[in-house]
Amino acid sequence: xxxxxxxxLSASLxxxxxxxxxxxxxxxxxKAAGAEVELIDLVDNxxxxxxxxxxxxxxxxxxxxxxxxxxHGYLLATPxxxxxxxxxxxNLIELSGRDxxxxxxxxxxxxxxxxxxxxSVSTIAADLMLDFxxxxxxxxxxxxxxxxxxxxxxxxxxxxxxxxxxxELVRVTEALKGD
Ligand SMILES: Cc1cc2nc3c(=O)[nH]c(=O)nc-3n(C[C@H](O)[C@H](O)[C@H](O)COP(=O)(O)O)c2cc1C
Numbered sequence: 768x769x770x771x772x773x774x775x776l777s778a779s780l781x782x783x784x785x786x787x788x789x790x791x792x793x794x795x796x797x798k799a800a801g802a803e804v805e806l807i808d809l810v811d812n813x814x815x816x817x818x819x820x821x822x823x824x825x826x827x828x829x830x831x832x833x834x835x836x837x838x839h840g841y842l843l844a845t846p847x848x849x850x851x852x853x854x855x856x857x858n859l860i861e862l863s864g865r866d867x868x869x870x871x872x873x874x875x876x877x878x879x880x881x882x883x884x885x886x887s888v889s890t891i892a893a894d895l896m897l898d899f900x901x902x903x904x905x906x907x908x909x910x911x912x913x914x915x916x917x918x919x920x921x922x923x924x925x926x927x928x929x930x931x932x933x934x935e936l937v938r939v940t941e942a943l944k945g946d
Contacts, residue, residue: 792920805838840936
């Protein structure tokens with residue numbers, strides 16, 4: 768039986784990112800639950816822009832794809848930009864493609880400015896599902912500026928939602944892995 772591996776990916780490129788706080792909170796919870804988890808922060812892993820050709824041979828793209836391929840379940844922490852995930856995360860998905868995302872379990876941790884972009888991850892969730900047959904967790908974390916005190920999470924509701932998505936990630940990933 769191979770061990771189940773998880774990746775929490777932080778996609779914000781901003782100093783003081785709130786989605787990064789969510790990503791760290793998820794890593795802590797998964798570790799506390801005894802899961803094997805790796806944090807990948809795109810700030811520490813600059814990537815080429817996807818051009819649909821030469822980018823796939825770029826060592827930075829090859830390396831991150833290899834790291835991503837080794838996991839079974841993922842939490843993608845993303846800023847909400849223009850009612851969508853940020854371009855850095857979209858670019859990573861374009862660079863990594865079906866070898867990484869097919870039959871994997873993915874959940875989202877979102878940081879947004881306000882409440883009205885709540886449905887923003889619907890597009891990428893459907894894209895992953897229909898393009899790669901990714902299993903999307905039917906719950907996500909959506910935090911706004913009001914849920915943070917500077918760099919600290921200051922919302923019991925978001926803490927609870929982090930608890931919920933982490934346990935759901937493990938439950939669904941283990942069930943689908945089935946070994
Ligand atoms: C280019 C840009 C577009 C944004 N678009 C939205 C948006 O559509 N909806 C929203 O609620 N917040 C929007 N925001 C606010 C960010 O989601 C918010 O600042 C969030 O905390 C960013 O994530 P981060 O803190 O992890 O970097 C936008 C911010 C930027 C810079």
